[in-house]
Amino acid sequence: MTDLTPVLSATWGLERSWNLDTYVANGGYKGATKAMAMPPGDIIQAIKDSGLRGRGGAGFPTGMKWGFLPAPDGGPRYLVVNADESEPGTCKDMPTLLNAPHTVIEGMIITSFAVGCEHAFIYVRGEVIHVLRRVMKAVQEAYDAGWLGQNIQGTDFCLDITVHAGAGAYIVGEETALLDSLEGRRGQPRLKPPFPAVEGLYARPTVVNNVETIASVPSIIDKGVDWFTSMGTEKSKGMGFFSLSGHVKRPGQYEAPLGITLRELLEMAGGMRDGHELKFWTPGGSSTPMFTQDQLDTPLDYESVGAAGSMLGTRALQIFDETTCVVRAVERWTEFYKHESCGKCTPCREGTYWLELILRRLEAGHGTMADIDQLLATCDSIAGRAFCALGDGATSPVVSSVKLFREEFERHVDEAGCPFDHAKSALFEYSTSADSLTGADPLTGTDPLTDAEEAHA
The missing domain is CATH 3.40.50.11540 (NADH-ubiquinone oxidoreductase 51kDa subunit)
Incomplete structure (x- = not known):
C-alpha cells in the first residue's frame, strides 16, 4: 500500500x-x-x-x-x-x-x-x-x-x-x-x-x-x-495531488507519489458509496479518455496512463458508479466544451456544437444508430485539426465512451430514451426548504460566510 x-x-x-x-x-x-x-x-x-x-x-x-x-x-x-x-x-x-x-x-x-x-x-x-x-x-x-x-x-x-x-x-x-x-x-x-x-x-x-x-x-x-526523486516512478518523479470526486465515500485531495493506483486511492477514500460498484472514471479530468474497472491497478504516472490509452492530465479522478448514464455524463461535458470554445477555429467551434446536438438527441430518445457513428466521424474531423488542445480534449470522452459503452448508446436508440434513473446517481438530495437556501456546510452545519474576518482574508 x-x-x-x-x-x-x-x-x-x-x-x-x-x-x-x-x-x-x-x-x-x-x-x-x-x-x-x-x-x-x-x-x-x-x-x-x-x-x-x-x-x-x-x-x-x-x-x-x-x-x-x-x-x-x-x-x-x-x-x-x-x-x-x-x-x-x-x-x-x-x-x-x-x-x-x-x-x-x-x-x-x-x-x-x-x-x-x-x-x-x-x-x-x-x-x-x-x-x-x-x-x-x-x-x-x-x-x-x-x-x-x-x-x-x-x-x-x-x-x-x-x-x-x-x-x-x-x-x-x-x-x-x-x-x-x-x-x-x-x-x-x-x-x-x-x-x-x-x-x-x-x-x-x-x-x-x-x-x-x-x-x-x-x-x-x-x-x-534526492529527496524529491525518492518518490514517484523512474520517469514520473515526486508527489502530486489526486483529486477524487464523485461516487466515493470520502472525496477530496490525496497527495501521494506518482504511480499510486486508483485501487489504493479508493481504499484511502473509504471505497465506493455503499451498495455500488465502479463503472467508469477519468484519470485526468473530463478531457481525458475514460477508464473502467480494468484500469484500477494502472499506476497513475504519465507513462503508464498513456500506455493504457489515456492521459494523466491534472489527476482529476472523477468516479462514477453503475447508476450513472454514460451518455448523459458525456453530453454534459460536451455542452461545457461547446460553451467554452473560443470560436477561433472551425473544427472546434462547429464540431463541438454538432457533438452536443447529437448527444442531446440521443439522451432525449430521438437519436438513431447512424448518430452513434456520426459522433465518431465528427470527432475525427476535430481531433488533430483544432487550433489548440480544446478540440482534442472535447473528443476524448466521446470517443472513449462509445468504444467502452456502445451498447449503452444503442439502448438509448432502442428504448427511445435514457434507461437510467438520474435521481439514483445524484450525490445529494435537494430540498426547497428554507434551510437548503443557506450557505451552511452540510457536513458541519456552519456557514463560513458569517465570519467577516474570513470573508476579507
Missing part, C-alpha cells in the same frame, strides 16, 4: 495556515533563502535533475522549460503562474492557494531568481473571489516581510508580483490565450511558434507554469533533489 506524502498540503490543517507567521513557523521561505545564495544556473539544473514535470496537465519537464529562455539581452522577462483552474473535475490549485498561498509565492521568488525575472503575475480565475482575496493578502504579507519588492532580504534581487483576476473563460487555461488575456485582449490561443519562452507576455521571454508546479519548487530546493 502506497502511503500519502503530504508536502504541499502538510500545513493545511493548521490554524490559519494561510498566514505568513504559520508558514514561516513550519519551514516556509527556507527554500527561497537557500536559493538566493545559489547561482541561478544551479537552481535550474536542480529542477532539471529532480525530474519535476508540469502539474497543469501536459507534464512537460519544468527545468527544461525554464532553460528554453534565451540569454539575457537587458530587457525584461516574466513569470506567469496559471491559476485559471477550470477543467471539470480539477480542484487542486484553488485549495492550494486558499490554504497555503505562501508556498506559491515562495516558489515564484525562487523561479524568478533563477530565470532573471523582476515582475511576476498570478492569473487567478475571477469567480473564486475568496481565493483571490486570500492570495492578495498573502502577497501583501510577503511585501511587508521583505520577501517582495526591492532588495529582497538585503540582496540585490528585486521582484514584484501582480495578482490578476480573469473573467471566467476556460480557454485561458491555454498558456498563450492566458497571455493575451493578461495583456488586455480577448483570450484566444496564439499561433506557435514563437513559443512563450521566446516571445510571451508583451513579446518578451516568459515562463508560464501551473500553481502546483511552482508550489513544488521550494521543497525541492530546501530538501534536495
Whole structure:
C-alpha cells in the first residue's frame, strides 16, 4: 500500500495556515533563502535533475522549460503562474492557494531568481473571489516581510508580483490565450511558434507554469533533489495531488507519489458509496479518455496512463458508479466544451456544437444508430485539426465512451430514451426548504460566510 506524502498540503490543517507567521513557523521561505545564495544556473539544473514535470496537465519537464529562455539581452522577462483552474473535475490549485498561498509565492521568488525575472503575475480565475482575496493578502504579507519588492532580504534581487483576476473563460487555461488575456485582449490561443519562452507576455521571454508546479519548487530546493526523486516512478518523479470526486465515500485531495493506483486511492477514500460498484472514471479530468474497472491497478504516472490509452492530465479522478448514464455524463461535458470554445477555429467551434446536438438527441430518445457513428466521424474531423488542445480534449470522452459503452448508446436508440434513473446517481438530495437556501456546510452545519474576518482574508 502506497502511503500519502503530504508536502504541499502538510500545513493545511493548521490554524490559519494561510498566514505568513504559520508558514514561516513550519519551514516556509527556507527554500527561497537557500536559493538566493545559489547561482541561478544551479537552481535550474536542480529542477532539471529532480525530474519535476508540469502539474497543469501536459507534464512537460519544468527545468527544461525554464532553460528554453534565451540569454539575457537587458530587457525584461516574466513569470506567469496559471491559476485559471477550470477543467471539470480539477480542484487542486484553488485549495492550494486558499490554504497555503505562501508556498506559491515562495516558489515564484525562487523561479524568478533563477530565470532573471523582476515582475511576476498570478492569473487567478475571477469567480473564486475568496481565493483571490486570500492570495492578495498573502502577497501583501510577503511585501511587508521583505520577501517582495526591492532588495529582497538585503540582496540585490528585486521582484514584484501582480495578482490578476480573469473573467471566467476556460480557454485561458491555454498558456498563450492566458497571455493575451493578461495583456488586455480577448483570450484566444496564439499561433506557435514563437513559443512563450521566446516571445510571451508583451513579446518578451516568459515562463508560464501551473500553481502546483511552482508550489513544488521550494521543497525541492530546501530538501534536495534526492529527496524529491525518492518518490514517484523512474520517469514520473515526486508527489502530486489526486483529486477524487464523485461516487466515493470520502472525496477530496490525496497527495501521494506518482504511480499510486486508483485501487489504493479508493481504499484511502473509504471505497465506493455503499451498495455500488465502479463503472467508469477519468484519470485526468473530463478531457481525458475514460477508464473502467480494468484500469484500477494502472499506476497513475504519465507513462503508464498513456500506455493504457489515456492521459494523466491534472489527476482529476472523477468516479462514477453503475447508476450513472454514460451518455448523459458525456453530453454534459460536451455542452461545457461547446460553451467554452473560443470560436477561433472551425473544427472546434462547429464540431463541438454538432457533438452536443447529437448527444442531446440521443439522451432525449430521438437519436438513431447512424448518430452513434456520426459522433465518431465528427470527432475525427476535430481531433488533430483544432487550433489548440480544446478540440482534442472535447473528443476524448466521446470517443472513449462509445468504444467502452456502445451498447449503452444503442439502448438509448432502442428504448427511445435514457434507461437510467438520474435521481439514483445524484450525490445529494435537494430540498426547497428554507434551510437548503443557506450557505451552511452540510457536513458541519456552519456557514463560513458569517465570519467577516474570513470573508476579507
